[in-house]
Amino acid sequence: MITPALPVPPDDSTTAWALAARGGDTEAVERFVRALHRDVRRYVTSLGADPQSADDLTQDTFLRALSALHRFEGRSSARTWLLAIARRAVIDSFRYAATRPRLSDIDDWQSVAEHAQPEGLPGFDDGVALADLLAGLSTERREAFVLTQVLGLSYAEVAVLSNCPVGTVRSRVARARACLIAWLHEAEHPVPADTAV
The missing domain is CATH 1.10.1740.10 (RNA polymerase sigma factor, region 2, helix turn helix motif)
Incomplete structure (x- = not known):
């Protein structure tokens, strides 16, 4: 019906x-x-x-x-x-x-997979860098960030999807942003080895 x-x-x-x-x-x-x-x-x-x-x-x-x-x-x-x-x-x-x-007949499957990835495509390196940065986030923060900032869902919609309060979604997105910004800053301004404590 x-x-x-x-x-x-x-x-x-x-x-x-x-x-x-x-x-x-x-x-x-x-x-x-x-x-x-x-x-x-x-x-x-x-x-x-x-x-x-x-x-x-x-x-x-x-x-x-x-x-x-x-x-x-x-x-x-x-x-x-x-x-x-x-x-x-x-x-x-x-x-x-x-x-x-998980079965694999190749001993070094990781290097085979890395060499099979396309290179030289516009934005490819940026996409890989973003994927690496996002992978460093916790699952909850990554999910909230991707849904709101990449896919454009509202915080309320993500709260329904994640089965948590809207405030929690806002907090996860804010913390994900802070982590990503800090990581980008570290990547762009590495601390020299001789000055690191």
Whole structure:
């Protein structure tokens, strides 16, 4: 049984598309997926998914969302709802991976993976540096920072996703910013070895 949807704010077209897709509009399904595909992929990557599994997790997220679309009532934005599904997909993949042995027939798999990465692309080094800096943050701070500062979600939406108060989200973002700024400053102004205590 499909329950009636709540009114959709006029500026939230993705929610409108999700509700239309729920009603069977195939064009709305396509628009919904296209509008949020990049955000979902960036989010699952920020949660620690490697580039290959990020594509699979993004696809898994949309498959889960489309199969559960009949339950979406528009109480939150479709973006928030979809990112919550993405979060569960990543957690499920980590749980599944933890129960499976990791096999590799290459002794030095890390150097092989590093040499396989593309180089010379515009912004590639900056992206690697940002990924390294973000990886140094705690999971909670990284998630809050990426959702608010990279994906542009409101603090209230992130609080719903993270199941914590808005103040906690604000604190996590502020602390993540402070850490990132300090780390960038250290990288740009290294302390000489002879003056270090």
